[in-house]
Amino acid sequence: MRKLTNILVTGGAGFIGCNFIRVLLTKTPDFKGRIINLDALTYAGNASSLADIEKEFGGSRYFFQHADITDRARVEEIFKRYDIDTVIHFAAESHVDRSITGPEAFIKTNVMGTFTLLDVARNYWTETRADGTKGIRNDVLFHHISTDEVYGSLGDTGFFTETTPYDPRSPYSASKASSDHLVFAYHHTYGLPVTLSNCSNNYGPYHFPEKLIPLMILNMLDGKSLPVYGDGKNIRDWLFVEDHNTAVWAIVNKGTSGEKYNIGGENEWTNIDLLQRLIDIVAAKAKLDPAAIRSTITYVKDRPGHDRRYAIDCSKLKKELGWKQSVTFDQGLERTVDWYLANPGWVANVKSGDYQKWVEHNYGKR
Ligand SMILES: NC(=O)c1ccc[n+]([C@@H]2O[C@H](COP(=O)([O-])OP(=O)(O)OC[C@H]3O[C@@H](n4cnc5c(N)ncnc54)[C@H](O)[C@@H]3O)[C@@H](O)[C@H]2O)c1
Numbered sequence: 589m590r591k592l593t594n595i596l597v598t599g600g601a602g603f604i605g606c607n608f609i610r611v612l613l614t615k616t617p618d619f620k621g622r623i624i625n626l627d628a629l630t631y632a633g634n635a636s637s638l639a640d641i642e643k644e645f646g647g648s649r650y651f652f653q654h655a656d657i658t659d660r661a662r663v664e665e666i667f668k669r670y671d672i673d674t675v676i677h678f679a680a681e682s683h684v685d686r687s688i689t690g691p692e693a694f695i696k697t698n699v700m701g702t703f704t705l706l707d708v709a710r711n712y713w714t715e716t717r718a719d720g721t722k723g724i725r726n727d728v729l730f731h732h733i734s735t736d737e738v739y740g741s742l743g744d745t746g747f748f749t750e751t752t753p754y755d756p757r758s759p760y761s762a763s764k765a766s767s768d769h770l771v772f773a774y775h776h777t778y779g780l781p782v783t784l785s786n787c788s789n790n791y792g793p794y795h796f797p798e799k800l801i802p803l804m805i806l807n808m809l810d811g812k813s814l815p816v817y818g819d820g821k822n823i824r825d826w827l828f829v830e831d832h833n834t835a836v837w838a839i840v841n842k843g844t845s846g847e848k849y850n851i852g853g854e855n856e857w858t859n860i861d862l863l864q865r866l867i868d869i870v871a872a873k874a875k876l877d878p879a880a881i882r883s884t885i886t887y888v889k890d891r892p893g894h895d896r897r898y899a900i901d902c903s904k905l906k907k908e909l910g911w912k913q914s915v916t917f918d919q920g921l922e923r924t925v926d927w928y929l930a931n932p933g934w935v936a937n938v939k940s941g942d943y944q945k946w947v948e949h950n951y952g953k954r
Pocket residue numbers: 598599600601602603604605626627628629630631632633634655656657658677678679680681682683697701733734735736764786787788789790791796
């Protein structure tokens with residue numbers, strides 16, 4: 589039986605991690621343990637995203653540790669201090685465009701950081717057994733969060749399955765692919781109990797506004813133009829963030845050690861069709877003229893090496909662990925737009941820093 593008592597969540601101040609922590613502490617009655625959120629608070633991390641959680645659970649079931657996953661001494665100290673028995677590893681440099689302009693940070697965090705966590709976990713969880721031999725405890729788990737981008741790009745048909753060969757094309761996806769291989773290497777070589785998930789594109793509250801959906805929502809609200817890469821026909825599969833997180837929790841509880849699981853929305857959209865749908869929702873909710881918003885769509889030079897289509901086959905997760913998506917795309921988009929309209933303070937906070945400089949560097953002043 590897995591303990592799941594003292595869970596180290598890395599990257600818990602980021603988009604998916606903060607949603608995961610909130611759901612686990614507020615909507616998961618079967619979880620009675622503690623969460624230790626280890627986050628370096630890079631440009632993408634916001635401690636304020638969990639201010640309500642800190643207030644309600646801080647010091648009892650929720651502990652924030654400002655640390656870098658590449659800092660071995662700090663990671664060791666955190667394992668010891670909180671007697672960590674489970675790692676759920678979200679922390680990463682996560683934005684493909686940034687990996688093209690500055691790949692080094694991706695190699696450091698995604699490859700070296702994952703290695704550091706794995707190695708500290710292996711050491712901390714090694715015990716001496718009754719017969720005097722040493723081995724890794726079997727009540728512990730290292731769950732690694734990864735992406736469907738490790739599989740490369742699809743043509744018009746077909747889906748990524750768990751056996752699709754890896755074919756990463758950007759520095760981001762190559763760094764995530766490396767981290768996936770390290771996770772399985774630690775399982776096969778040292779017997780570390782691991783599970784891994786490869787998920788499609790997430791959307792929802794607390795999403796940093798450099799990513800497509802929040803960028804477009806906020807540009808619409810600010811009356812700015814809507815930049816669309818290339819011909820707008822690249823296809824992504826979209827999943828509401830809470831559905832990603834219920835899948836992660838199902839895998840952590842019931843997934844087989846040494847196995848990987850694809851997570852997806854079964855919800856493919858071209859970027860331009862998604863944008864048209866989003867314009868209707870934002871215009872209706874914010875009482876704006878949809879035609880005026882549509883006139884601001886601007887096709888911009890395509891991202892180098894832009895993968896054409898991702899699509900996920902998540903039938904293994906559905907069949908073996910009984911997971912399914914709970915939110916339709918329209919429901920998820922509406923909840924997301926409502927959240928951005930209700931949280932201008934959070935938006936102003938994240939937009940005040942490095943983000944604005946980055947947008948201007950990549951898209952120019954608007
Ligand atoms: N967003 C998606 O659509 C998506 C899809 C599939 C998989 N993923 C994966 O999910 C995970 C979380 O993605 P996200 O969108 O929440 O990312 P994010 O960029 O919003 O958050 C990443 C978090 O990690 C922290 N972090 C970065 N480097 C760190 C370091 N060296 N040490 C400690 N903390 C560090 C940041 O401060 C931030 O809080 C990533 O591993 C990503 O590859 C994301």
